[in-house]
Amino acid sequence: MSDSILASIIAATATLSATLLQLRISLAREFTARTQGAGGRRKSKTPFLILFVMVVAAGVAGFALSRWLTENERLAQSTLEHELRARVEEISRTANQLELTRAGARAEIEAGVLRKIGTDGVVVMATVAPCRPAVVVRVPGASSPPGVSAETATPAAPACTETEANSVTLCATIPANASVTEVELFSRAADADTPWSTSRLLAGQESGQARFAEKYAESPEGPGTKQICQGFTHWSADRARIARMIVRYSL
Numbered sequence: 001m002s003d004s005i006l007a008s009i010i011a012a013t014a015t016l017s018a019t020l021l022q023l024r025i026s027l028a029r030e031f032t033a034r035t036q037g038a039g040g041r042r043k044s045k046t047p048f049l050i051l052f053v054m055v056v057a058a059g060v061a062g063f064a065l066s067r068w069l070t071e072n073e074r075l076a077q078s079t080l081e082h083e084l085r086a087r088v089e090e091i092s093r094t095a096n097q098l099e100l101t102r103a104g105a106r107a108e109i110e111a112g113v114l115r116k117i118g119t120d121g122v123v124v125m126a127t128v129a130p131c132r133p134a135v136v137v138r139v140p141g142a143s144s145p146p147g148v149s150a151e152t153a154t155p156a157a158p159a160c161t162e163t164e165a166n167s168v169t170l171c172a173t174i175p176a177n178a179s180v181t182e183v184e185l186f187s188r189a190a191d192a193d194t195p196w197s198t199s200r201l202l203a204g205q206e207s208g209q210a211r212f213a214e215k216y217a218e219s220p221e222g223p224g225t226k227q228i229c230q231g232f233t234h235w236s237a238d239r240a241r242i243a244r245m246i247v248r249y250s251l
Contacts, residue, residue: 019055114175114251121182121246122172127190128210128234128241131160162211165235170245171227176220178249180228185212187232190240199244209236212243 174180187210188199201207204214213231221227232243 019058023055111251114178118174118178118181118249118251121184121248122174123244123246124170124172125242125244126168126170126232128166128168128232128243130240131164131166131209131235131237133160133164133237160209160235160237162233162235165233167231167233168243169229169231170243171229172245172247173221173225173227174247174249175251176224176226178226178251180216180218180247180249182246182248183216183228183230184246184248185230186244186246187212188242190242196244203230208241210234210241210243 183203185201185203186196186199187201187207188194188196189208192199201212203212203216205211211233216228216230219227219229228247230245234241234243
């Protein structure tokens with residue numbers, strides 16, 4: 001039971017109690033008057049009617065007060081619920097806006113990082129071992145070259161052909177929506193210390209018994225990424241060789 005309804009009941013009870021007390025006092029006086037003057041004229045019933053009307057009025061007033069207080073309490077509760085609902089909706093909108101702002105800021109930062117990487121270029125390197133030529137077996141009894149005796153003749157060092165070359169594919173991963181702006185190719189001996197700027201090659205150009213493919217290949221790799229691949233062949237039997245590729249792109 002709410003405090004307002006309890007207060008209404010207490011007020012109505014007090015009113016009824018006071019009215020009943022007044023009625024009892026009036027009845028006592030009436031009885032005393034009748035006892036002292038039994039032969040006198042009869043008293044009027046107007047006080048009893050007034051008291052009855054007061055009792056009814058007190059009950060009606062108490063009920064009306066209770067209803068009024070109850071309606072006020074319901075109205076206040078409804079207003080509070082509306083305010084709470086409005087605040088919850090406002091908090092939800094603010095949280096959604098913050099989430100969108102954070103997601104947008106994160107996407108912008110990631111895009112800036114990817115653009116910086118595209119400008120600097122994605123570097124891929126690989127070392128290719130020397131080619132191992134096919135073994136040449138000298139047939140016994142074969143004649144030596146003119147002017148060279150069989151005792152002093154030494155076999156020449158075997159060499160590889162381009163068809164026997166070691167091959168490797170250099171692949172760089174870039175964003176799927178990126179556009180390739182430049183592919184730089186470099187190659188130098190593994191034991192050389194020359195700067196890369198002096199070891200740049202063109203696609204399809206031969207250098208040191210090594211060659212890059214004529215063009216690069218582009219293929220999807222996964223969600224949001226793709227690969228840029230360039231083939232490299234090396235057929236020197238003397239030394240290993242390092243192949244280097246830089247892929248630059250724009251978003």
